[in-house]
Amino acid sequence: MISKIYKVASYLLILFLLISCTKEVKKNHIPKNTSTSNEWIRAAAAGMNTALFFELKGSRFYKDTLKSVEADVAEIIQIHETVKDKSGRMVMQEIGPVPVKRGQLVNFKPMGKHIMFIVLKNDLLPGDSVEVKFNFAKSKSIIRKVVVKNFEKPREK
Ligand SMILES: [Cu+2]
Numbered sequence: 076m077i078s079k080i081y082k083v084a085s086y087l088l089i090l091f092l093l094i095s096c097t098k099e100v101k102k103n104h105i106p107k108n109t110s111t112s113n114e115w116i117r118a119a120a121a122g123m124n125t126a127l128f129f130e131l132k133g134s135r136f137y138k139d140t141l142k143s144v145e146a147d148v149a150e151i152i153q154i155h156e157t158v159k160d161k162s163g164r165m166v167m168q169e170i171g172p173v174p175v176k177r178g179q180l181v182n183f184k185p186m187g188k189h190i191m192f193i194v195l196k197n198d199l200l201p202g203d204s205v206e207v208k209f210n211f212a213k214s215k216s217i218i219r220k221v222v223v224k225n226f227e228k229p230r231e232k
Pocket of ligand 1: 126155156167168189190191
């Protein structure tokens, strides 16, 4: 009887270990092809500028370059980075295509790299979604439905 309980217990333990291992693998999953995740666009009114943020994930098999981003909601779309100029002011500059190494994660986030949407054709309100196409040098282009959100200030420590 006791040995039976041990047997069941050890089966459960193995099962538990298997499940937790699978979770671990998924969490660190590196995509086959160049990919993006956690995309969002900051809400803004027609005629204004805004930005798209996301995580760029390098393929586990090859290095790649994010060449351009397309969306039908802005007159001009550029790849930008916010940097400090000589006088210590934060300024944005166009950086052009962004390389991504195998398995690398490149963050496009407020006060860093971002996709600039210049002169919006319509209002972008929180909850709206925008079809965005990411074009790469090597990987096939990908299309994402990107949600529009209000800007949330990162919590200060
Ligand atoms: Cu910008």
